[in-house]
Amino acid sequence: MKISMVDLGGQYLRLKDEIDAAVQDVCTKGTYINGAPVKIFCERLASCLEAPHVIPCGNGTDALRIALQTLRIGPENDVIVPSFTYIAPLEAVASVGASPVVVDVDPKSFNINPNLIERAITARTKAIIVVHLFGQSCDMEPIQRIADKYRLYIVEDNAQSLGASYMYSDGVSKKLGAIGIIGITSFFPTKPLACYGDGGALFTADSDLAEQIRLLANHGQTEKYHHKIIGCNSRLDTVQAAILNVKLNHLEAFNERRIRVADRYNHDLKSCPELVLPEKFPYSTHVYHQYTIRVLNNKRNTLKTYLAEKGIPSNIYYPLPVHEQEAYKWVARLSSHPNEAKKLCNEVLSLPIHTEMTNEMQTFIIESIQHFFSSRL
Numbered sequence: 001m002k003i004s005m006v007d008l009g010g011q012y013l014r015l016k017d018e019i020d021a022a023v024q025d026v027c028t029k030g031t032y033i034n035g036a037p038v039k040i041f042c043e044r045l046a047s048c049l050e051a052p053h054v055i056p057c058g059n060g061t062d063a064l065r066i067a068l069q070t071l072r073i074g075p076e077n078d079v080i081v082p083s084f085t086y087i088a089p090l091e092a093v094a095s096v097g098a099s100p101v102v103v104d105v106d107p108k109s110f111n112i113n114p115n116l117i118e119r120a121i122t123a124r125t126k127a128i129i130v131v132h133l134f135g136q137s138c139d140m141e142p143i144q145r146i147a148d149k150y151r152l153y154i155v156e157d158n159a160q161s162l163g164a165s166y167m168y169s170d171g172v173s174k175k176l177g178a179i180g181i182i183g184i185t186s187f188f189p190t191k192p193l194a195c196y197g198d199g200g201a202l203f204t205a206d207s208d209l210a211e212q213i214r215l216l217a218n219h220g221q222t223e224k225y226h227h228k229i230i231g232c233n234s235r236l237d238t239v240q241a242a243i244l245n246v247k248l249n250h251l252e253a254f255n256e257r258r259i260r261v262a263d264r265y266n267h268d269l270k271s272c273p274e275l276v277l278p279e280k281f282p283y284s285t286h287v288y289h290q291y292t293i294r295v296l297n298n299k300r301n302t303l304k305t306y307l308a309e310k311g312i313p314s315n316i317y318y319p320l321p322v323h324e325q326e327a328y329k330w331v332a333r334l335s336s337h338p339n340e341a342k343k344l345c346n347e348v349l350s351l352p353i354h355t356e357m358t359n360e361m362q363t364f365i366i367e368s369i370q371h372f373f374s375s376r377l
Ligand SMILES: *Cc1c(COP(=O)(O)O)cnc(C)c1O
Pocket: 058, 059, 060, 061, 062, 085, 086, 088, 089, 131, 157, 159, 160, 185, 186, 187, 188, 198, 199, 200
């Protein structure tokens, strides 16, 4: 029994007939850039997310940078980012010359703490990048209230939570990615909706912004060989779009499979006294891109090693808060000290969770974790 963090090859074998047919169709037709599947995929994703415009691009990091450029964020601006995240949001902010201002996260949700945002706002602040980490939404209602009050843009980084929704207190629910002025996602192979290489997309309800995004991602080109603005080349290949068209049919089933795995972890691990299991908040659905536990009393690394010895992989997302990264410690500004992020970095451990996980595999993982704690009481 081989246990992996994510089993992409196994998933491919299950979908092989559909995927092979889609890829061969692209190969035969020969339109490898901007072929029909790209437009079809974007339209289908738009209707799934209830986001009027979906614009494809090369990857999620490009998507973030293009979003900031579209909103004309530059060297005079601050952009608020969470303390505990993948680095891409900070990279995007720095790449347009703006300053990332780091706001600490809530240790229970792993997401930006809305109560700490207001004190981080200055006259230079123009946007908040919210990252819906590990499959669950940020608490958007208070964040939107602050954004409205100070006229800030909200850019949603939805690379990890595609398919999840946020529930407002009046009962209205919205798909993540379609809440901010611009939302982005990544189709990197391990993400909830993934292709077999790099890919990304931007979402917006604003037609003018959609137009500007299209221009920026395509050499600033209005018609062939006429360049209105300085753009870049950031595209979703036709082959990747064809694969995504197949996978989009299964997105809900993929998310449900991971939710089932998470439900079992939640049930079977709740008796381990030194673990904090991921909390699910009533304002969000959770698609469990990661199943991330916190291991207390300094036992995280010993548990990780113990599991590795049994052939069970686990990962630390993320080992450092963003402001301690070598490249960003001089760039990122702190509004207050991100203590919670620091603590999380020492406690978090992500367990295997994926669409191909069998009951047997999970039983072995769970029993190994239970044994680790019972043998150390
Ligand atoms: C993966 C990821 C990205 C970047 O996506 P790429 O397609 O790899 O560039 C951005 N933000 C978050 C939160 C991610 O997890």
